Amino acid sequence: MRGGSTVDWCTLLVVCAGISQCASNTSPVLGQRGTVPFSPPHPWPRHSHDGANSSNYLETHASTRTHVLGTQTLASFKRRRNNTTFHNEPEMNSATSSVEELGGLIRQVVEIALDGCSLLIALDLIYSRSPLLTQLESLPHPKQVVVVRNAEDLLSVLWDGKLCRAYLFLLHNTQPLLDFAKRDFSAWDYYGKFVIVGLDMEKFEALTYTKKGRKTQHIVGIMKSESYGEWRVYMNQLYASQRVAFVSTWRSSHFTRKPDLFPDKISNLHGFQLNVGTIEFPPAVIYRYGPERQRHVYGRDVGVLRALAKTMNFTINFVEPPTGEVWGKRLPNGTWTGIVGMLGSGVADIAIANIFITSVWGRKEHQHFSSPFHQSVNCVMLRVPRPEPRWQAPLWPFTEETWLALAVGLLLSGPVLNCLAHYSAGSLHKASYLESLTSSYLHVTAMHLREPVAPEPNTNTSRVMVVFLWLYGMVLEVSYCSNLTAFLTVTRQPRTIDTFQAFQDSDLGIVGLGPLFGSLMDHSVNKYLKELSKRFISLSSDPESWVTDGRAGYISSRQYLKYTMAKINSEHRAPFVRVMKECAWPFSVSVALQSYSPLKPKIDEVVTRIAESGLVSYWFEESTRTATQNRRKPQRQTTERKEETSDRGRVMALSIDHMQGVFYILTICYLSTILLFLAELTVGRWEERNTRN
The missing domain is CATH 1.10.287 (Helix Hairpins)
Incomplete structure (x- = not known):
């Protein structure tokens, strides 16, 4: 302060506002739960959260100092009120000038960046009777005002607004906001615009490292400069090496440079590397290894991912869950393994691998989904039954x-x-x-x-x-x-299994990758599926071997089974496995994201355009064709297969294999005739012997 006074500017702010009564618990200006009871044209409703999904998230970057400035200022004012006389009138004018500078700054921010948005004003006791609040109340925006004493007071905020929402925090004591940012993760507007006054650089960075801060696209911090009447404006950055970026300086009632306070931070990630969780699950994700074991990843879902990377300008780093965990399962403590666990812990930013949009086992509490780009049903793959022997042909x-x-x-x-x-x-x-x-x-x-x-x-x-x-x-x-x-001239196949009823009547087992389908069958209203759930075996790898061995059917998405069927039949050069006609559980396939991910709106937009273009079907067919060509193994063809794959225009000569039934009849004829001859010979000798006697 000018004049060498030892009185800080915050104390003078209290003096100018005349709010010594704020320290009393019976303040007439405060309503229930700390809300200022003024009446906007359309007051916002209260909204509460039970905090059931909150967790203790340790922010290693957060400040450990608790600076309760507002309380200290009020106490200091009470102690000094009878002992201090302000002989230097310019000191009070200086504090008033500082408030006016801040008020002008905030009004400018609201006018240039928050036009048309509803406004929430959260302030502490010191700001609650400041002339600054009077200035903000005059704004034409719909408003909700909350006085913040502790983190619990922020639960009264309506956090799920659908339209443009702006949040203005005026805090001397910023600890309640930092505490609230580490809990109640559903109580927050991740797509809102936040303007915060009162944080220093250390605490502003700590806020951006909290779980809420890391997923909020727009956070602006206004900090008092050491220079008189000067304020510096910073904003958070999401996918960048630095979490905070300088925007502009407010000096002499104007910005030193035109600020872009709330830029689009998602459409162009400037080459930032995103971790993409995945597993090999053809045709969605296919691995191909080169001569030096370098891995090339392609497939239907990979095509969608590469289109997203090109549109949003990010690079891809594939990460995999531990072996056998695949998509994951819920553990007794509420956490998840597999891909879902990687998204929930922040190891992966997004994930692909034929991911269904489903809420089974509370999955949506740990991951969110993009717009769907493919619809699929789930079927069962079975081994083609062995053909009936040709000697039975005369009976067919x-x-x-x-x-x-x-x-x-x-x-x-x-x-x-x-x-x-x-x-x-x-x-x-x-x-x-x-x-x-x-x-x-x-x-x-x-x-x-x-x-x-x-x-x-x-x-x-x-x-x-x-x-x-x-x-x-x-x-x-x-x-x-x-x-x-x-x-x-043809090979006759026995009657096949095409319905879940016929499958349930057979003695085959049923297997699947992970426990999802077992749970779906157990909760199904279809009685045959419910019975089949008792035979279900959850596998972590190689379910195809159960099918080729004839031990079980393999349940999965139809496109995956079509790909697997093409691969296996190509290797055997003949129909070896087939997909059952009756299917169940239609699902939509999407890109998985972290819960409340800021990437979701842009990814939804791009994925919708990809799905409408028909590229997903093209990538599927291309992946199937490429994988089939790469994995085809040359095998020696038997005489039977050569005959079955011969040109259709040729006349087929009947081989001994085709006519084996006729020779079986001839053999039976010889045997029966010989037996009858022996019987007649025996009967004739017996009659001759009786005649002699």
Whole structure:
């Protein structure tokens, strides 16, 4: 102060404001919870937070000194009020001038940078009756005023405004603000504009290092300079080597240079390196290693990430969770492992790896999601069942029911024809042309096979029945031969599993990466999925081997399974695995971010444009094609595969493999004939022996 007085300017500010009564607990100007009870045109509602998601976050950069300036000033004023006489009137004028300079500065900031925003004014006891508050009350902005005694008073602030929100803090005692910045992480407007008066450089940097400060895009600090009537303005920086940047100086009622108080700090990150959490999960993220083990990362989600990096001008540093943790799971203490844990702890700034937008196990409390760029459902991949043996080909043209009907028809036709022939001939006094029931069966069988028979019917009744049996046999033979030709030239697959009901009826297990799908099945309203959850096995790696071994089905997103199926079938040069037709749980896929990340609005904008352009589908197809070509292994083709992949225009000759069913019939014929011959020989000798006796 000029004049060599030992009275500090804050004490003079109190004198000028005439607020000695502020030290009393019965101050008439303070309402409940420290809110000044004036009535703006549209008062803001109160908003409370339970702080359930708060945690003790140690800020190593924060100041450990507690400087309760306001209380000290009031106490000093009370002690000096009766002992101090201000003989130097310019000292009081100097303090008033300083307040006026600050008021002009704040009004200028509001006018040039906060036009159209609602305004929250948070001040402590010293500022609560300052002429500065009167100046701010005259602003045309909608306002909420809160007097801050401790961190709890800031809970009365409405932090979730949807429109432009500005927050003006006028504090001599800044410790409540620093304490509040380390707790109640949901009680904060991460996209608001903050102007803070009262912090020195050390405490301003400490604020920018708190969890709230690190994720708030716009924080401006106004600090008193050592020069009379001069104030210096600083702002925080998010993705830069320095956390604080100088903006401008306020001197003689104007800025020394035009300030840009709230610039866009996200659209251009100026090459800043972001840590991107990921795992190898084709086709979203695919690893390819060069001859010197250098890793090249590509895939559908990597294409989205590289487009974001190019648009927002940042560099990428891939980081992975510990082996086996994949996306992560919630631990009993509430923390997470895997990718979710990396985002929650700040190890990763963003993450990709086919990440679903879901709130299972309170996931949204630890990570947030961008706009979706892909929609997917989750299906089950199964091994293609082994083909049925070709010796069964003669049985394939008809179903089991058809074969049963043919057997019944054959059994009935023999006795019916025999009876008609015998009794019809007897009524006409003729000899029957069928000697016995055996001859009748041979006659009917020959007609089924469209073979000529020697004896001809000698009655009209028999002739009519024989004619219809010939017609019946002709239709059967043509139908059978046509289907038999087709079945001899193709490989017949057994009935496949295409529904969760059929899967539940089988003896297969079901596996998945991580515990997510097991939990989804257990909470499903589908009774078959709920039963399958009892067989679910959570794996950390290599679920495909369970499928190729035929032990289980693998549940995952359909695009991932399509990629995996193409890779496995390409390696085997034949259909080896397939995807079940029935699927479940449609999900949206997005980029994962830290909770309350300032990157979210810009990433949402870019991701939406990428999804609308159709590039995501292109990156998926390109990744699948590249991976399939890189992993294809040349294998020797068997005779069967060569035949199945031959040119469609060629006429296929039937091999011994195709005709094995015919030779099985011939073998059965030989065996049955020999057995019957031996039986007849045995019976003949037995009868001859009885005749001799």
